[in-house]
Amino acid sequence: MATSAAELRGSHFRKAATPNTGNLGKQSTSNMQDLLDCPVCFTMMYPPIFQCPNGHTLCSQCRARVKNSCPICRGELGNIRCLALEKIAESIELPCMYQSAGCGDIFPYYSKPKHEENCKYRPYNCPYAGAECSVTGDISLLIKHLKNDHKVDMHDGCTFNHRYVKSDAGEIDNATWMLTVFNCFGRQFCLHFETFFIGMSPVYMAFLRFMGTEDEAREFSYSIEVGGNGRKLTWQGVPRSIRDSHQKVRDSQDGLIIQRNLALFFSGGDRQELKLKVSGRIWKEQ
Numbered sequence: 001m002a003t004s005a006a007e008l009r010g011s012h013f014r015k016a017a018t019p020n021t022g023n024l025g026k027q028s029t030s031n032m033q034d035l036l037d038c039p040v041c042f043t044m045m046y047p048p049i050f051q052c053p054n055g056h057t058l059c060s061q062c063r064a065r066v067k068n069s070c071p072i073c074r075g076e077l078g079n080i081r082c083l084a085l086e087k088i089a090e091s092i093e094l095p096c097m098y099q100s101a102g103c104g105d106i107f108p109y110y111s112k113p114k115h116e117e118n119c120k121y122r123p124y125n126c127p128y129a130g131a132e133c134s135v136t137g138d139i140s141l142l143i144k145h146l147k148n149d150h151k152v153d154m155h156d157g158c159t160f161n162h163r164y165v166k167s168d169a170g171e172i173d174n175a176t177w178m179l180t181v182f183n184c185f186g187r188q189f190c191l192h193f194e195t196f197f198i199g200m201s202p203v204y205m206a207f208l209r210f211m212g213t214e215d216e217a218r219e220f221s222y223s224i225e226v227g228g229n230g231r232k233l234t235w236q237g238v239p240r241s242i243r244d245s246h247q248k249v250r251d252s253q254d255g256l257i258i259q260r261n262l263a264l265f266f267s268g269g270d271r272q273e274l275k276l277k278v279s280g281r282i283w284k285e286q
């Protein structure tokens, strides 16, 4: 421990943390990283870091779980902070955990988690709405997953024309229709259709999410149209990144909202059955 700490004080270290370094630098970074891994749960330790009287370190989550008995030596744990390790952590810099996905940034140990929460290379959540799905991954993995596991319809083209039907529309308060995905400009867009309440009013909402980052999403626009009986509603918007959950987009009402009465009027018939024709177009902003 003493040796590693001394090494860290040298000016070599900061350089050593960058990708183009000699073996020595890499060696000490990875040794430090090992030291900062909790020996019990193997995740990186952040203050407060604890140790038993024999010097076995562990993270604060594990400490709360082990009930005052050191998981390594079984000795009584007590309440000893490992300030030396906390200090060492302050002086080291590590690459983002999504380095292999393309992030080239390097961070001081303590600010790394904050970056990783928002790193644009972090995996995406599955965009499927309706059921809880915990699958995460990059876009190509999620496309396969949507096709294979959720049996989602995939369409090629930048215009769409879709029917949403429900025979007992008046009785459904909260529902999510099957997701549809469009391949357009070589990218993927998810068309969502849901019904819920805004205050006391039952509404339907159609909106588009983009499978990519927020910045990329802003390069596109889309329009959605719905109508019948000679009337028409149109919405023009910017697709939201799937970084924003469908729930979040819905709560922000960033899409075409149709009051239930109007939707049933558009549907024709006896005002019980929903039969909405939703059409739209996606284009690239110059």
Ligand SMILES: [Zn+2]
Pocket (backbone or CB within 6 Å): 038, 039, 040, 041, 042, 043, 058, 059, 060, 061, 062, 063
């Ligand atoms: Zn732990």
Ligand SMILES: [Zn+2]
Pocket (backbone or CB within 6 Å): 052, 053, 054, 055, 056, 070, 071, 072, 073, 074, 075
């Ligand atoms: Zn111990």
Ligand SMILES: [Zn+2]
Pocket (backbone or CB within 6 Å): 096, 097, 098, 099, 103, 104, 105, 115, 116, 119, 120, 121
């Ligand atoms: Zn990153």
Ligand SMILES: [Zn+2]
Pocket (backbone or CB within 6 Å): 126, 127, 128, 133, 134, 135, 145, 149, 150
């Ligand atoms: Zn899924």
